[in-house]
Amino acid sequence: MENFSLILAIVVVTALAFDFTNGFHDTANAMATTISTGALKPKVAVAMSAVLNLVGAFLSVEVANTISKGLVDETGIRPEVIFAALVGAILWNLLTWLVGLPSSSSHALMGGLIGATVASAGFGAVHGDVLATKVLLPALAAPIVAGLAAFLATRFSYTLDKKADGKAAAKGYRAGQVASAGLVSLAHGTNDAQKTMGIITLALVAGGVVAPDSDPPTWVILSAGLAIALGTYIGGWRIIRTMGKGLTELQPQQGFAAQTSAATAILASSHLGFSLSTTHVVSGSVMGAGLGRKGGVVRWSTATRMLVAWVLTLPAAALVGAGAESVTDLGDWGTAVVAVFLVAASAAIWKLSRREVVDASNVNETEEPPGVVTTAIAAVTPPPAGTVSEELTATISAPATTTTTTAEPAAPPAAV
Numbered sequence: 001m002e003n004f005s006l007i008l009a010i011v012v013v014t015a016l017a018f019d020f021t022n023g024f025h026d027t028a029n030a031m032a033t034t035i036s037t038g039a040l041k042p043k044v045a046v047a048m049s050a051v052l053n054l055v056g057a058f059l060s061v062e063v064a065n066t067i068s069k070g071l072v073d074e075t076g077i078r079p080e081v082i083f084a085a086l087v088g089a090i091l092w093n094l095l096t097w098l099v100g101l102p103s104s105s106s107h108a109l110m111g112g113l114i115g116a117t118v119a120s121a122g123f124g125a126v127h128g129d130v131l132a133t134k135v136l137l138p139a140l141a142a143p144i145v146a147g148l149a150a151f152l153a154t155r156f157s158y159t160l161d162k163k164a165d166g167k168a169a170a171k172g173y174r175a176g177q178v179a180s181a182g183l184v185s186l187a188h189g190t191n192d193a194q195k196t197m198g199i200i201t202l203a204l205v206a207g208g209v210v211a212p213d214s215d216p217p218t219w220v221i222l223s224a225g226l227a228i229a230l231g232t233y234i235g236g237w238r239i240i241r242t243m244g245k246g247l248t249e250l251q252p253q254q255g256f257a258a259q260t261s262a263a264t265a266i267l268a269s270s271h272l273g274f275s276l277s278t279t280h281v282v283s284g285s286v287m288g289a290g291l292g293r294k295g296g297v298v299r300w301s302t303a304t305r306m307l308v309a310w311v312l313t314l315p316a317a318a319l320v321g322a323g324a325e326s327v328t329d330l331g332d333w334g335t336a337v338v339a340v341f342l343v344a345a346s347a348a349i350w351k352l353s354r355r356e357v358v359d360a361s362n363v364n365e366t367e368e369p370p371g372v373v374t375t376a377i378a379a380v381t382p383p384p385a386g387t388v389s390e391e392l393t394a395t396i397s398a399p400a401t402t403t404t405t406t407a408e409p410a411a412p413p414a415a416v
Helices: 006-025 027-036 042-056 062-071 079-098 105-121 128-161 166-206 218-234 237-246 252-272 278-292 300-328 332-353 372-380 388-395
Strands: none
Touching: 006 027, 006 079, 006 105, 006 166, 006 218, 006 332, 027 042, 027 166, 027 218, 027 237, 027 252, 027 278, 042 166, 042 218, 062 105, 062 128, 062 166, 079 105, 079 166, 079 237, 079 300, 079 332, 105 128, 105 166, 105 278, 105 300, 128 166, 128 252, 128 278, 166 218, 166 252, 166 278, 237 278, 237 300, 252 278, 278 300, 300 332
C-alpha cells in the first residue's frame, strides 16, 4: 500500500460516492412495485433492500472483472482517467434522479470510462468486442426478455386466480412480492456493487497498488457493498414514484410477476459476467406486467422519456468523462478544477431537488395523469373480472321517485 497516492485516494472516494448515488438511484429497481402495491411500507422496504444489497456484494466478482480487466486496456490508464470517468457517471445519475427518470447507472459508469479512456489513449484502448457482447447486447435483449417473461407470468397468475379465493390469493401474492423484491435487492448488490469494485480495482492497478488481472481486494468489496447499501437506505423516492406509479398501475399479482422475472434475469447475467443494467431489466418487466393484466395499460409518455434517457446515457456520460479527462490532463490544478466542479454541480442539483420534495410520505402519489393513448386503450379494453358489478353499482343511479297529483281544472275563459 506504499504506492497509495493522493490522486488514488481521491479516485477511491469518488468511486464510493458514485456507488452511493447508484444505491439511491436504483432503489426503485427492487422496491418500487412492492411500495406501490402496499406490500411493504416505504421505509421498511428500503431498509430491507439496503441489507440485501450489502449481502449481494459478496456473492460474486464476475461483473467486477469485466470492468477491471475486459472493457478497456488497463495498461497505460492513469488514475486521473478513472476520476474523470466517475465525474461523468455521477453527474448523469444526479441529473436523471432530479427529473425522476430510471436511467442506467451501469451505462453511465461505462460511458464515462469509455469517454475518458478515448480522450486519454484513443479508441484502440477500448475493447469493442467486450463492449458489444457484454454491455450493448444485454442492454437490448434484457428488457425485452424480462418484459416478455413478466407478461406471460402475469397472464398465468390471473388465470390461476379464477379458481382461487380473492383475498387469500392477494395476501399470498403480497408475501411472494416481498420475497421476490428481496431477491431483486440481492441481485442488485451482486451486479451493481461489483461495478464500483471493478472501477476501484482498475484504479489500483493503474496506481501500481495491485498487480494486473487481480480480483478486487476484500476491503474494496466491503466498502463498495456498504456504500451502495447506504445509498439504497436513503431511498431514491423520485425514481420510485416513476417506476411504481408513473409507468403503470400494478396489482400484487403483477408486482410479483415483474419482480420474479427481473431477479431471474439479473442473477443469470451476473453469473455470466454481463454488466447488465438492472434499471433496464426492471423497467421492461414492469411494462410487461402492466400489459399482462386485462385492462392494464402503460403510460407511454413516461416510457418514451425513459427510452430517451436510456439512449442518451452512454454518450452523454462519455462526453462529460472525455471533457473532464481533457482538463485533468493539464496537471494537478486541472484535477482540482474538475473536483470543485463536481462538488458544485452536485450541490446545485440537490438544491434544485428541494423545490419539490418527494419522500416516503408522498411517493405513491401518481406522477402524471394517463395520456391520450392510455385513456383510449382503457376505454375499449374490458376491465378485469369482478369489477363490472361494482362499477355498475357506483355509476347507475336509482330511478327518480315520481308522485301523481291531480291537476286543477282550468279556469273558464273570462267573459267579454
